Amino acid sequence: MTTENNPAVIVDWEHPIPPTDLIFDDGEPLESNRHRIAMNVLIRSLQQAWADRNDFFAGGNMFIYYSSAQVRNQDFRGPDFFAVLNVDGTNSRQGWVVWEENGRYPDVIVELMSPSTAKIDQTVKKDLYEQTFHTSDYFVYDPFDPTSLQGWHLDHNQQYQSLTPNERSWLWCQKLGLWLGTYEGTIDRETAVWLRFYDVAGNLVLLPEEAAAAQTQAAVVQAEAAAAKAARLAARLRELGENPDIL
Numbered sequence: 001m002t003t004e005n006n007p008a009v010i011v012d013w014e015h016p017i018p019p020t021d022l023i024f025d026d027g028e029p030l031e032s033n034r035h036r037i038a039m040n041v042l043i044r045s046l047q048q049a050w051a052d053r054n055d056f057f058a059g060g061n062m063f064i065y066y067s068s069a070q071v072r073n074q075d076f077r078g079p080d081f082f083a084v085l086n087v088d089g090t091n092s093r094q095g096w097v098v099w100e101e102n103g104r105y106p107d108v109i110v111e112l113m114s115p116s117t118a119k120i121d122q123t124v125k126k127d128l129y130e131q132t133f134h135t136s137d138y139f140v141y142d143p144f145d146p147t148s149l150q151g152w153h154l155d156h157n158q159q160y161q162s163l164t165p166n167e168r169s170w171l172w173c174q175k176l177g178l179w180l181g182t183y184e185g186t187i188d189r190e191t192a193v194w195l196r197f198y199d200v201a202g203n204l205v206l207l208p209e210e211a212a213a214a215q216t217q218a219a220v221v222q223a224e225a226a227a228a229k230a231a232r233l234a235a236r237l238r239e240l241g242e243n244p245d246i247l
Contacts, residue, residue, distance in 0.1 A: 031112070031114040031116075031117070032114070032143075032144075033190065034143045034144065034190060034192055035080070035112045035114070035143055037143075037187055037188050037190055037192075037194075038080075038112050038141075038143045038192075038194060038195060039060040039061060039080045039081055039112060040060070041187060041194055041195070041196065041207065042058075042060070042081040042110060042195065042196075042197070043058045043059065043060050043081060044207050044208060045196065045197050045205045045206065045207050046058045046083060046176070046197060046205070047208075048205070048206060048207060048208045048211055049178075049197065049199075049205045049206075053089070054088065054089045054090050055085065055086055055087065055088075055089060056083060056084065056085050056086070056087065056089050057083070057084045057087050057088075057089045057091075057093070057096075058081070058082070058083045059081075059082060059083075059093070059096065060079065060080050060081040060082065061078055061079075061080055062078055062093075062094070062095045062096065063077065063078045063095040063096070064077050064078065064079065064082070064095065064096045064097075064098070064105075064106070064133075065095060065096070065097045065098060065099075066098040066105065066132065066133070067132075077125075077128070078095075079106065079109045079110070079111060079125075080110060080111050080112040081108075081109070081110040081111075081112075082096070082106035082108060082109045082110070082135075083106065083107055083108040083175075083176065084096070084101070084104055084105070084106050084107055085107050085175065086104075087101060087104055105133040105134060105135060106129075106133060106135050107135060107136050107137070107175045108135065108136065108137045108138075108139075108173060108175050108176055109129055109133075109135050109137075109138050109139070110138075110139045110140070110141065110180075110195070111125060111138075111139070111140045111141075112140075112141060112142070112143055112195075113140050113141065113142040113145075113148060114142060114144075118140075118142065121140050122140060122150070126138060126152070126160065130152075130154065130158070130159065130160045131158075134154060134158060135154065136153065136154050136174065136175045137151065137152070137153055137154075137173045137174060137175050137176070138151065138152045138160065139151040139152075139171065139173070139180055139195075141180075141195045143192060143193075143194070143195070144192075146182050146184075146193035149165075149169070149171060149180065149181075149182065149195065150162070150163075150171075151163040151171040151173075151180065153174060166179075168181055168202075169181065169182070170198060173197075176197070177200065178197045178198060178199060178200075178205065179197065179198040179199070179200075179202070180195060180196075180197060180198075181195075181196060181198055182194065182195060182196070183195075183196040183204060187207070
């Protein structure tokens, strides 16, 4: 078990030499292409938002190993999205192995539900993330149901309390300092209502390609404004009897 005050304590791990033959791929695909896109949207947008930081890790659909019993039983747990703060984000990882990460568990988890997983995501996994992981913020969302977003935050008694949505039906993620809300648009040629991050001011946290497009558009607008200003100046000079072309 870990706590916020002492995150490095792992009472469940008993083996003096942890196993090295861990499985990192069970061959099971995501529920749908939309689920895959939705997972990557969360990972890539957070990486874009924190592009100047190396003190976090964001991953998805990769196993988290946390106890000896779990390894023995091959009880695989792979959240669709998770983020861990205050770790070396430059390390290469096949999965998240708690005893190799100084006892650190995910600070934020998002499960992308489907009709076949919704009950487990809201009960069994929620209990695991609350009672064993002590994950600060947990969210669930079905990419095919725009009204399905739910979230919980861990209180001082290490118990999940339901988050109350704001007027836009967004939920606040305290650990990331970002809102989680829906956004209708086309990503990777699929139009849907996606789960997206928003900053404190309510601005959409952009994907890398969206940020690049925004920068290009801003440069075009700036160039057009400069050209218009130059044209106005030239016209004024002509009014004054000057030839702007020879100045």
